[in-house]
Amino acid sequence: MTEETMTLExxxxxxxxxREPRTESFTVPYRKDWVVLDxxxxxxxxxxxTLSYRWSCRMGVCGSCGMMVNGVPKLxxxxxxxxxxxxxxRVGPLANFPVIRDLVIALDDFMEKLRRVKPxxxxxxEKPVADGEYLQTPAQLDAYKQFSMCINxxxxxxxxxxxxxxxxxxxxxxxxxxxxxxxDSRDEGYRLREPVLxxxxxxxxxxDSRDEGYRLREPVLxxxxxxxxxxxxxxxxxxxxxxxxxxxxxxxxxxxxxxDWLLSMIMPWGGRR
Amino acid sequence: xxxxDGYQHDLLVIGGGGAGLRAAIAAAEESNRLSxxxxxxxxxxxxxxxxxxxxxxxxxxxxxxxxxxxxxTIFGSDFLADxxxxxxxxxxxxxxxxxxxxxxxxxxxxxxxxxxxxxxGGMTVNRTLYAADKTGFHMLHALFQTSLKYERITRYDEWFxxxxxxxxxxxxxxxxxxxxxxxxPTGLPGTGILITEAARGEGGHLKNxxxxxxxxxxxxxxPTDTPVHRxxxxxxxxxxxxCHIQEHQKGRTFDGPDGHYVHLDLRHLGExxxxxxxxxxxxxxxxxxxxxxxxEPIPVRPVVHYMMGGISTDITGKTSxxxxxxxxxxxxxxxxxxxxxxxxxxxxxxxxGARAGRAAARHAQERPTLRSNPLAQLASDERRxxxxxxxRADGREKIADIREEMQKAMESGCGIYRDRAxxxxxxxxxxxxxxxxxxxxxxxxxxxxxxxxxAALELECTLDVAETVARSALAREESRGSHxxxxxPKRDDARFLKHSLAYRTPDGPRIEYLPATITxxxxxxxxx
Numbered sequence: 156m157t158e159e160t161m162t163l164e165x166x167x168x169x170x171x172x173x174r175e176p177r178t179e180s181f182t183v184p185y186r187k188d189w190v191v192l193d194x195x196x197x198x199x200x201x202x203x204x205t206l207s208y209r210w211s212c213r214m215g216v217c218g219s220c221g222m223m224v225n226g227v228p229k230l231x232x233x234x235x236x237x238x239x240x241x242x243x244x245r246v247g248p249l250a251n252f253p254v255i256r257d258l259v260i261a262l263d264d265f266m267e268k269l270r271r272v273k274p275x276x277x278x279x280x281e282k283p284v285a286d287g288e289y290l291q292t293p294a295q296l297d298a299y300k301q302f303s304m305c306i307n308x309x310x311x312x313x314x315x316x317x318x319x320x321x322x323x324x325x326x327x328x329x330x331x332x333x334x335x336x337x338x339d340s341r342d343e344g345y346r347l348r349e350p351v352l353x354x355x356x357x358x359x360x361x362x363d364s365r366d367e368g369y370r371l372r373e374p375v376l377x378x379x380x381x382x383x384x385x386x387x388x389x390x391x392x393x394x395x396x397x398x399x400x401x402x403x404x405x406x407x408x409x410x411x412x413x414x415d416w417l418l419s420m421i422m423p424w425g426g427r428r
Numbered sequence: 429x430x431x432x433d434g435y436q437h438d439l440l441v442i443g444g445g446g447a448g449l450r451a452a453i454a455a456a457e458e459s460n461r462l463s464x465x466x467x468x469x470x471x472x473x474x475x476x477x478x479x480x481x482x483x484x485x486x487x488x489x490x491x492x493x494x495x496x497x498x499x500x501t502i503f504g505s506d507f508l509a510d511x512x513x514x515x516x517x518x519x520x521x522x523x524x525x526x527x528x529x530x531x532x533x534x535x536x537x538x539x540x541x542x543x544x545x546x547x548x549g550g551m552t553v554n555r556t557l558y559a560a561d562k563t564g565f566h567m568l569h570a571l572f573q574t575s576l577k578y579e580r581i582t583r584y585d586e587w588f589x590x591x592x593x594x595x596x597x598x599x600x601x602x603x604x605x606x607x608x609x610x611x612x613p614t615g616l617p618g619t620g621i622l623i624t625e626a627a628r629g630e631g632g633h634l635k636n637x638x639x640x641x642x643x644x645x646x647x648x649x650x651p652t653d654t655p656v657h658r659x660x661x662x663x664x665x666x667x668x669x670x671c672h673i674q675e676h677q678k679g680r681t682f683d684g685p686d687g688h689y690v691h692l693d694l695r696h697l698g699e700x701x702x703x704x705x706x707x708x709x710x711x712x713x714x715x716x717x718x719x720x721x722x723x724e725p726i727p728v729r730p731v732v733h734y735m736m737g738g739i740s741t742d743i744t745g746k747t748s749x750x751x752x753x754x755x756x757x758x759x760x761x762x763x764x765x766x767x768x769x770x771x772x773x774x775x776x777x778x779x780x781g782a783r784a785g786r787a788a789a790r791h792a793q794e795r796p797t798l799r800s801n802p803l804a805q806l807a808s809d810e811r812r813x814x815x816x817x818x819x820r821a822d823g824r825e826k827i828a829d830i831r832e833e834m835q836k837a838m839e840s841g842c843g844i845y846r847d848r849a850x851x852x853x854x855x856x857x858x859x860x861x862x863x864x865x866x867x868x869x870x871x872x873x874x875x876x877x878x879x880x881x882x883a884a885l886e887l888e889c890t891l892d893v894a895e896t897v898a899r900s901a902l903a904r905e906e907s908r909g910s911h912x913x914x915x916x917p918k919r920d921d922a923r924f925l926k927h928s929l930a931y932r933t934p935d936g937p938r939i940e941y942l943p944a945t946i947t948x949x950x951x952x953x954x955x956x
Contacts, residue, residue, distance in 0.1 A: 170876055188618060188716075200828035204871035204880045209470075214621045214712060216565055217474040233715055256877045262471065266585070274573040276532040288529045290541030296534060303534050303566065307473055332573070339532060 159185040161236055162243035163194055165206065168254050176254065180243070191231040191239075191246060192220050195258075208258035215396060218306035221313070222258050223247040228310035228394045249313040251322075265309060268325050271351050272333035277344025295340040302335035302404055304397045311391035311401050325351060327391035327401030334404035434807060436800075437465040437582065438792040442589045444472030446564070446774065447756025447781035449571040451745075454785030455792075456578040462792055466575070467584040469882070473572045477777065480564025481624035481708060483556035484774040486521035488545055492553045494518045501772060502949050504550040504664050505765025506909035507925065508605070511947040513743050517763045517772075517779050524778035525557055533570040534559050536705070546705075547629045548771045550664035550956075552657050556771040561624050561708040567774060588882055590814060592752065593806040595798060602748050604760040604927045604942075605737035606893070607901035608910045610768055611844050613668035615731025618686035619716055623728055625770040627694060627709050628661035630701065634668075635691045635725065636680040642690075646671045648956060658956050666767040666910040667956065669730040669844050684727065691725035698722075730844060734773065735893075736764040736910065737900070740929060745784025751791060755784040762927065765944070766909020818881055823867035827883050830861050830868070831890075837861075838894055842901055847915045851902040858895050859936065865891060896930040896937045903939045904928060921951050 160182045168176040181202055183194045192210055199206050210220040213232045220231045225245050252260035311327035312318050318326050333348045385405045392402040439455050441448045444466050452466050487497050497518040502509050529535055535543040536558050548556040559566035575581055614623045636642045641651045648663045655662055675681055681688040699722045702710055713719045713726045738760040745753040756777040763776060841854025872880035906920035907913050925944050930937040
């Protein structure tokens with residue numbers, strides 16, 4: 156009996172050698188318990204040692220191995236060959252990102268945006284360790300828990316049509332993480348994250364009849380493209396492998412931002428939460 | 429690789445996992461003048477701390493005490509932990525987990541808002557804090573995201589350290605306790621993916637092919653419906669892994685395409701509890717073995733899990749090389765001795781990551797600036813070495829072949845049960861593999877994102893580690909903790925209440941010994 160096989164059509168790109176990405180086909184053994192990442196490892200070990208891609212934990216929690224599989228953003232450690240029979244399977248780098256080589260994309264933009272949303276607990280006064288933990292009820296934990304499950308795998312950015320068109324958009328994962336801290340009962344940093352998130356404050360003054368500072372705020376606004384850019388397509392939540400709902404975080408941040416904005420319109424020069 | 433001038437920092441952290449990030453933050457808080465860098469071969473939030481599941485041990489409740497945590501840890505280590513270090517460890521543990529709570533770690537909570545604690549193997553009290561069953565993931569992300577707050581911490585993501593450049597390096601590095609490799613009793617067959625000990629802490633049962641809770645036949649009984657500390661499924665990992673092998677030898681395990689296995693049965697816990705406290709177990713079992721643990725038992729077997737040994741350090745994290753500190757799984761300080769208790773490792777990386785970070789920061793403040801000329805020369809030598817060794821070499825050997833043969837040799841000679849003949853065979857195989865490694869051939873000669881070169885460098889290091897494991901194991905003629913010899917089945921305190929230290933020589937590691945530190949807990953028979 157001949158061994159059953161499957162074909163992978165893999166996007167290759169070597170800077171300095173290839174002017175444009177090209178596709179190369181590899182035939183690998185078919186095993187029903189193999190994931191796409193196993194097939195890539197087989198190619199690297201046995202067929203072509205130059206194939207470049209990222210992977211680490213192989214159990215869906217480190218977020219390294221996101222790629223386009225048949226045009227859909229997937230963790231390749233959780234995409235089984237058996238679900239793509241008879242093939243071929245197309246494997247490419249995540250969409251919407253610059254490609255470093257083959258299946259490896261550049262994350263620098265996300266890392267910079269992540270820092271910009273201040274994803275850490277912000278307190279007016281820090282509690283000394285000797286005073287023990289902050290009490291947080293299970294209900295308070297549940298309020299933000301799902302947004303803390305983000306593994307930074309970038310599948311949502313690859314699926315996001317807005318990020319594809321407007322790279323300045325902060326994007327689903329970073330907004331979800333900002334929202335995660337805003338919802339955490341231990342955190343007091345809401346106002347500090349707001350400029351990036353909602354930029355409602357700038358809009359509020361721009362729209363104020365007494366204000367003449369529109370042009371002065373413009374650089375800040377164009378730089379801090381936040382949740383207002385999202386057209387609420389919701390693809391980010393569809394592709395998330397961890398059940399995080401970035402679309403909900405974006406939508407609810409929009410509402411919160413709009414509420415603040417309305418409040419400030421009713422009570423100019425004050426009244427923000 | 430850096431430019432010809434290189435980059436300069438006062439303190440460099442190699443590795444962006446839990447211990448590395450905790451060290452970087454501790455150093456940043458120790459001094460606001462130091463320039464600190466974190467160099468990591470993966471983006472820090474991808475580091476392997478992310479895979480830890482079950483929890484983090486610390487004394488948090490009135491019914492617990494530092495002495496009980498210390499005694500459980502020392503007992504679990506089969507008396508090879510340094511007891512002065514364990515005392516510091518249990519004392520600083522509560523502050524570290526609270527600090528992480530203040531940094532946003534989403535610990536699971538009791539109805540009154542306090543952090544919850546769960547039972548864990550070998551512990552006499554509920555003292556393991558947890559974030560459902562993704563504790564390592566949440567700790568790592570909390571540490572990483574908190575580290576972003578410090579502008580003086582510069583990151584070098586996806587950089588690989590190939591060598592330590594020593595201005596006048598006469599001292600040789602030392603590893604300790606390398607023969608002690610922990611098998612975790614419940615991994616998935618084939619992939620080796622871990623099913624956390626928390627599944628048993630929550631009340632899961634291990635059953636053989638007759639549906640019988642076999643651990644009662646190995647002195648761990650009596651079986652009870654609700655979990656009892658240190659009994660049955662809450663016994664320590666080394667003992668449970670040995671029970672599995674013995675059960676297999678009696679013909680009472682299942683046989684599958686990926687070898688023998690038993691059942692981890694969670695069905696009686698119910699869907700609600702599984703979804704609340706073990707959601708990742710359910711996700712992994714569904715995805716990787718097509719089993720829903722709410723309705724079916726999970727196939728499990730012992731899998732290689734953790735290195736008790738590592739770079740030998742003192743209680744501050746200092747190694748034998750001036751200016752080099754180590755912490756986390758890479759280090760051996762030693763709190764784990766011959767067998768680590770589950771949920772002590774995440775605490776260890778916090779306590780000793782922080783200690784090493786503070787000590788390194790103090791050292792960097794006191795030490796005069798290094799002379800950069802000799803370092804630039806050393807750096808260019810290292811660059812030439814890598815180039816000639818890997819990128820211009822034209823050999824016949826393949827990375828994957830050597831790696832697979834090394835894995836087979838380690839599994840057959842240095843597994844759960846060991847004896848002289850199989851270990852000697854493994855040592856010989858490793859020597860031969862090292863010779864073959866000299867003729868390695870890389871297809872990839874590129875300078876950009878060359879993952880094949882990284883794989884070769886990792887394999888070279890892994891061969892070093894494998895050899896220290898095998899040689900240390902061969903020299904230890906007793907059974908203790910995770911090191912079980914069929915030809916020396918008893919513990920021998922007269923000869924081996926000692927740490928093995930491995931020194932590198934051209935002919936393979938040289939093994940020496942250092943007595944374990946005993947303070948208040950004299951060795952006794954380890955019986956659960």
